Amino acid sequence: MPIIPLNxxxxxxxxxxxxxxxxxxxxxxxxxxxxxxxxxxxxxxxxIAIGLVIAIVKVYHAQSGHWKxxxxxxxxxxxxxxxxxxxxxxxxxxxxxFASAPSEMAIPIAIxxxxxxxxxxxxxxxxGGILAVDRGQMEAGRSLGLTQGxxxxxxxxxxxxxSILPALGNEFIxxxxxxxxxxxxxxxxxxxxxxxxxxxxxxxxxxxISVAVVxxxxxxxxxxxxxxxxxxxxxxxxx
Amino acid sequence: MIDVKNLTKSFGDHxxxxxxxxxIEKGEKVVIVGPSGSGKSTFLRCLNLLETPTSGEIWFEGExxxxxxxxxxxxxQKMGMVFQHFNLFPHLTxxxxxxxxxxxxxxxSKEEAEQNALRLLERIGLADKAEAYPSMISGGQKxxxxxxxxxxxxxxxxxxxxxxxxxxxxxxxxxxxxMKELANDGMTMVVVTHEMGFAREVATRVMFMDEGIIMExxxxxxxxxxxxxxxxxxxxxxxx
Numbered sequence: 001m002p003i004i005p006l007n008x009x010x011x012x013x014x015x016x017x018x019x020x021x022x023x024x025x026x027x028x029x030x031x032x033x034x035x036x037x038x039x040x041x042x043x044x045x046x047x048i049a050i051g052l053v054i055a056i057v058k059v060y061h062a063q064s065g066h067w068k069x070x071x072x073x074x075x076x077x078x079x080x081x082x083x084x085x086x087x088x089x090x091x092x093x094x095x096x097x098f099a100s101a102p103s104e105m106a107i108p109i110a111i112x113x114x115x116x117x118x119x120x121x122x123x124x125x126x127x128g129g130i131l132a133v134d135r136g137q138m139e140a141g142r143s144l145g146l147t148q149g150x151x152x153x154x155x156x157x158x159x160x161x162x163s164i165l166p167a168l169g170n171e172f173i174x175x176x177x178x179x180x181x182x183x184x185x186x187x188x189x190x191x192x193x194x195x196x197x198x199x200x201x202x203x204x205x206x207x208x209i210s211v212a213v214v215x216x217x218x219x220x221x222x223x224x225x226x227x228x229x230x231x232x233x234x235x236x237x238x239x
Numbered sequence: 240m241i242d243v244k245n246l247t248k249s250f251g252d253h254x255x256x257x258x259x260x261x262x263i264e265k266g267e268k269v270v271i272v273g274p275s276g277s278g279k280s281t282f283l284r285c286l287n288l289l290e291t292p293t294s295g296e297i298w299f300e301g302e303x304x305x306x307x308x309x310x311x312x313x314x315x316q317k318m319g320m321v322f323q324h325f326n327l328f329p330h331l332t333x334x335x336x337x338x339x340x341x342x343x344x345x346x347x348s349k350e351e352a353e354q355n356a357l358r359l360l361e362r363i364g365l366a367d368k369a370e371a372y373p374s375m376i377s378g379g380q381k382x383x384x385x386x387x388x389x390x391x392x393x394x395x396x397x398x399x400x401x402x403x404x405x406x407x408x409x410x411x412x413x414x415x416x417x418m419k420e421l422a423n424d425g426m427t428m429v430v431v432t433h434e435m436g437f438a439r440e441v442a443t444r445v446m447f448m449d450e451g452i453i454m455e456x457x458x459x460x461x462x463x464x465x466x467x468x469x470x471x472x473x474x475x476x477x478x479x
Contacts, residue, residue, distance in 0.1 A: 139289055140326035140385075144340035144392060145316030154339060158330050236330050236372040 032193025046115025051122025129160030319389030379410030
């Protein structure tokens with residue numbers, strides 16, 4: 001039977017101590033986690049808002065031929081955002097668009113960047129969802145005297161959202177993990193926190209693996225929430 | 240009540256309705272029959288502007304509904320429509336399906352609308368389905384609820400676009416029965432259908448459409464006993 005030398009445990013405990021306890025380094029991780037959550041949450045909300053508006057503009061234009069200019073703007077936006085890396089967009093936002101902003105504004109700028117980025121993807125998901133709803137639903141709503149907007153809001157969108165929830169969930173998960181590049185503009189998010197600690201302790205294992213585990217748990221949490229939401233929306237499918 | 244003047248509708252080069260002029264009076268039950276592709280559904284859908292006429296005028300209760308300034312939403316509140324595929328809202332309960340429009344359009348309070356809906360559901364014997372979702376009920380029940388949904392707006396005219404064509408044969412009867420009751424109550428109705436029995440029994444006037452025009456129309460007795468147009472004769476010989 002091989003003998004495990006005691007000093008393996010010793011060094012593990014020592015490394016754990018170095019990574020989390022010394023100089024209250026766990027606080028760095030907590031601060032990073034907080035920033036990651038704030039950025040991801042508000043960027044998601046912004047992304048949904050932008051995505052909904054753009055999807056509706058595009059669908060309305062395709063169906064009626066109106067709103068030509070708005071549709072052009074929206075198409076250009078989707079093309080540019082999807083055509084360039086999110087990190088480049090973040091850097092442009094921070095170093096060019098808001099070059100004169102104080103460094104405390106880094107988090108709002110990050111939220112704006114990620115929200116604008118996500119909006120382009122969400123808009124295509126929502127647009128697909130709207131188009132997948134049977135035409136007869138819009139006609140039935142209109143035939144009752146509801147306006148196009150009322151029908152969209154009360155009849156078409158609820159059905160569209162139900163069918164696109166899995167794709168939206170994907171987008172939220174991607175967004176959460178994409179925020180890990182925010183360290184480039186000197187925001188200490190979860191990833192950056194792990195990296196900062198690693199560079200202080202010269203001990204990569206604990207700092208980086210714990211960061212990975214926390215992301216994993218967050219994503220599991222989102223998946224769980226989505227599954228719950230899906231089940232709630234599916235109550236009208238029971239036979 | 241409905242006045243159609245020189246109505247033409249084309250999709251691209253394809254002329255679906257060719258210069259139709261027609262009047263429908265209050266209380267009439269007009270049944271439109273004809274081969275598929277004859278334009279009868281398009282004609283019906285032009286009446287409440289689900290299709291925009293290419294040219295011509297459609298007047299309803301003294302207003303030209305396809306004039307650019309007309310509030311078509313307001314007019315549609317008075318024109319109920321029933322679709323071939325029911326088009327119930329699958330994410331809403333039967334009760335919500337019926338009350339959505341009257342409440343959203345602020346014509347009735349939620350309580351009023353629900354009472355009204357329950358009364359209508361009781362009339363068709365489906366009060367116990369108020370909290371069911373459309374996926375849980377049969378096709379015949381769906382279509383009867385779709386009719387009730389339109390009735391909840393207290394329309395002046397009801398348009399039916401092949402209301403029994405998507406139903407299993409054993410469910411056609413219950414829907415036609417409800418439509419007959421509606422006719423007996425004096426509702427003005429325009430019905431596109433393949434149910435010749437219904438046309439014979441309920442219609443005050445039967446129209447035969449083919450190639451985008453109304454080729455022949457008559458009282459049901461004359462229409463079926465003495466068809467004039469050879470195309471109508473041919474059509475009747477196939478469907479009767």
